[in-house]
Every structure is written in C-alpha cells, then in structure tokens.
Amino acid sequence: MSKGFLKPADISPTDFKEPIPTPLPNGSYAPVLTKEDLDICSRRMCVMDTVSYAYATQNAPCATYASFYALRKIYGGDEDAFNRAILNQLDCVFNATPPVSGLILGAGLAIEDTGHEAGQQAENDLKVGLMGPVSGIGDVFIWILPLTILGSIAGYMAMEGNPVGILSWVAIWAVLYVWRMQNYNQGYNAGVQIITTMADKLAVLTDAASILGLMVVGSLIYSTVAIHTPLTFAFGDVALPIQEGVLDLIFPNIMGIGVTALVYRLIKKGTNLSLIILGIIIVSCACAAFGILA
Amino acid sequence: MELNAFQIILVVLLSGLRAADMYSTQALPFMHALWCWLVGIVLGDPMAGLVVGGTIQLMSMGAVGIGGASAPDYGMAGMVATVLAVTSGNSSDISVGLAVGVAVAMLYVQLDVIFKIYNSWVFSVIRSFAVKRDYPNMLRSFFLSHLYLFMQGALPMLLVLLFGRQAVDAVLAVMPAWFTAGLNVAAGILPVTGFAMLLTFMPFNKFWYFAVAGFVCAAYLNLSVLPIALIAMVIAICYFKIHSEGVAAPAAGALVDGGELEDE
Incomplete structure (x- = not known):
C-alpha cells in the first residue's frame, strides 16, 4: 500500500480480499510493512496523540487508530486474526509522550510484522516496558524544556508586545512535527536499540538542558515577578522609601525571590496549586487594601 | 467595544x-x-x-x-x-x-x-x-x-x-x-506559581547555582532573556562536552562497580 496521507489508497477497511499470509518454515512471517506504511501510522498518530485518554485504557485507542492500516496489511485476508489484533491493541494499556510514542509503537509493529499473533505478547510487553522510560525522556525534552525555555522567552517578549518569541517557538515546534510525522520508521528500524544505547548519554544531555532551563528561570524570576511596596519610613523630615532605600539595596527584587521560595516549598509539600493561587489573590487584596503593596 | x-x-x-x-x-x-x-x-x-x-x-x-x-x-x-x-x-x-x-x-x-x-x-x-x-x-x-x-x-x-x-x-x-x-x-x-512549579520538575537541588547565575545576569547586568539564554546554552554545551567525554573512559569502571553491587 502506498499513496495516501492518512489512509493507503489500495486497502479497504471492509473487504478482506487479500490472500491469507502463510508462515515461513521457521514459523515467522516475511515482513510486509514499507516506509510509506509506517509514515501513514505516524501521521495517523498525529491526528490522535492523547485524545482518547481514559483512566482505564489510557492512550491504547490512539495506538490502535494509528496502526489500523498497518495491521490490516500484516494480516491480509485473515479477517479473524486481524480482529484479534485490533482487540489486542485496544486492550493493551499504553501511554507515552505523544510526539515520541511512534518510536515505541513502531518497534512493536516490527515484532508483530514478523511474528504475527505469536509476537503480540512480546509487543505488548515492549510497549508497556518502554512507555515509562521513553516518556521520562520525552516529557523532559518535548514538554518541560521547550516550555521552560521557548515558552518563557515567548511569554516574556509577548508581555512587551513582541511576537518574535512566539513565532520562533512555532518554527522550532514545526521542525519537531516534521520529524514525528515519520517516527514510526525509527522505531521500526532501530527497534529497542535506539532507546537502550542512548540512555547513558541522555542523562548528561538532560542535565545540560536543565542548566539552560534553570538559568532562564532564574533570570525570569527577577524580570517578570513584580512586587512593589509604597511604604515609607518617616523620621521627622527624613523619609526613607522601603523599596528603593532598603530592599533593593539588599537584593534587587528580594520579595519576588521570597515569594518564589515560599510557593516552591508549598508545592513540594503537595499543596494544591489552586489553593496557592487563591491565597496569592487574597493576600494581594489584603495588602493592597492596607497600602502595603501596590 | x-x-x-x-x-x-x-x-x-x-x-x-x-x-x-x-x-x-x-x-x-x-x-x-x-x-x-x-x-x-x-x-x-x-x-x-x-x-x-x-x-x-x-x-x-x-x-x-x-x-x-x-x-x-x-x-x-x-x-x-x-x-x-x-x-x-x-x-x-x-x-x-x-x-x-x-x-x-x-x-x-x-x-x-x-x-x-x-x-x-x-x-x-x-x-x-x-x-x-x-x-x-x-x-x-x-x-x-x-x-x-x-x-x-x-x-x-x-x-x-x-x-x-x-x-x-x-x-x-x-x-x-x-x-x-x-x-x-x-x-x-x-507568575511565581509557574516558576515554582517548574523548579519542582527540574533538578533544582542539584543545579540551584545556575538559577542564581541567571538571576544575577538579569538583576545586576540588566541583560534581557535572550542573551541570558545564549550564555546558558554555552554553559550547557560545555557541561555536556566535559561530561560526555568524561563518561567514555570511566564508563567501564562504573559498569564494574554496578556488577560488584549486584553480586553482593
């Protein structure tokens, strides 16, 4: 099958006219999936990502939707086997960072492509075994770091009325998107190798990237958190504004650091974020009412 | 309007x-x-x-x-x-x-x-x-x-x-x-809530001094976020080079250590 963006042109979901696949002498099957088939899986995954997330099955339906036509091709005219394969996909709990989940699911399809139904247990084990570690890496590199670095630059520039930060974020994300629209191939070809051999280097890479993130966050705590007190000490004729005369001399934006440290502690303790936000609003109102903050 | x-x-x-x-x-x-x-x-x-x-x-x-x-x-x-x-x-x-x-x-x-x-x-x-x-x-x-x-x-x-x-x-x-x-x-x-939440995701205890460096760049050097991100990138690349090259040789030793632990 080939030619088609989300659906191969020459395979129908209703007619099972293809010949029933026959096993090789050693019990395995000749692999049938091509690069185009896997591209279609990757693109179908882009349509789904994590949209089917439910507490019991998590993203298993998304994985099923993505690999539908690949499975259809693997099992050919054997409709019963295809049906069991679809139900197997639906029932195998799966949840990984969507942009990299094609790496795992592609590796799983590689097993099913040669092993057919005998390979499904290994495929399921692989999916469940890898989804944790791959998501651990994926969440950091796909969500947390881009959001920290690109998101804070975009947000900071936007606050000053400059959309350049937003546009560069969109451009960088687009590059990732082009890659992920074919990433079942990397999973299929490298199978498990890519994830295991790169693991030790990835730890250093994660650390290096965290340094980048922490420095940006450190600078933003100064430049975006704005807490100002209009209070003034008055000794007879001498007036000493607390903000400019005392606090800023100790440390610029010292109150911002204090509040950040406090909220960090509260979150680490497990305090609900909504409560913290509500608390900030209440304290702000109280301080504003008494003229402590402005 | x-x-x-x-x-x-x-x-x-x-x-x-x-x-x-x-x-x-x-x-x-x-x-x-x-x-x-x-x-x-x-x-x-x-x-x-x-x-x-x-x-x-x-x-x-x-x-x-x-x-x-x-x-x-x-x-x-x-x-x-x-x-x-x-x-x-x-x-x-x-x-x-x-x-x-x-x-x-x-x-x-x-x-x-x-x-x-x-x-x-x-x-x-x-x-x-x-x-x-x-x-x-x-x-x-x-x-x-x-x-x-x-x-x-x-x-x-x-x-x-x-x-x-x-x-x-x-x-x-x-x-x-x-x-x-x-x-x-x-x-x-x-905005504090966002930063604090982020810090809990990041290895803040391990690398807190880089957050201090970023703060100093903004507060005392008055740099805006883009140059700070670029400086941070340079530091991150140096860190990666030093540690990934350093990993190559002692990696074998680390592996042996791991093996010994398993034997016990």
Missing part, C-alpha cells in the same frame, strides 16, 4: 480548535501566548492579546498535564482574559480579565476529569464496533473525543462573547477599589 458576528464566529472557532489541538493534533500545544495573540488580532487589538498571552504563558509554565494528570487550562484562561480585556474597552488594565481567566483555568481542571470519564464511554463504543467487526464505524467513533474537546472549547467561549462583557461590567460596578488594586498586585505575583 462591540464585536461583529464574524469576529464572534472566528474567536469561537479558534477556541474550539485550540482545545481540540491541545490533546489531539498537538500542532500548537501550550502556546497560550500565540492563541491569545490570534484572538487579539481577530478582535483588532493584537497588543492586548500579546500582553495577556505573555502573562498567562509565564503563569502556566510547569502546568503541563504529564502522564494523564489534569492541569489547569491556561490556554482557555488566556483566551477568555484577552476577550474580556479587549471588550471592556480598557485594554491597558488586564487585571480583571486575568482574574476571570484564572478562575476559568481552575474550573477546567474539573472539566478535564469529566472529559477523561467521557472517553471511557467512547472507548466502549469503539470496542463494541471492533467486536462487531464494523471497522468504518469504529474508525469514525474515535472522533467523538475530538468533537467533545472542540465543544468544550467553543461553547464556553460563545457564552463569554455574548454575556461576558455585561457580566464583567456588573461585577466591576459593585467591586470595591481594594479588590481591583489587589488583583493588580496579584497579577504581578502570580
């Missing part, structure tokens, strides 16, 4: 698309500043969109629903806040819009839980079609989730567009001065 029908339809569409994209296609996920900017452009005040979007973006950092956790929906918050800031006619004061927006974000945590329960029903539909071998209908029923998400974004936005301004005006009319002043103060403090 009055909105025409065309603007209302476009903003409702944007809101629905953003909600669906966030979970499904993820083409522009978590880019709250971008979506607010788009809303601002449609409403004829791109600047308000950028300012509100930037504030919400900084507030939201770290609020990512990872591994199926429900996070406040700051994207919806930002779009609502943008609409309110523009329609209230005083787009230089975004504090009221922000306060309403943050309330919306909190409300959406609950809606997110409902969505995931709804998905359990969608799954049962999909699976029953699969058992019946009705594959065309099975493939169609996946999109029940997309439809729900679109509605979850679009319908509340329609309500905000139709009644939001009157509601906010009514609230403003009875709101005491200390409360609006307090909201202004809170708008300056709230």
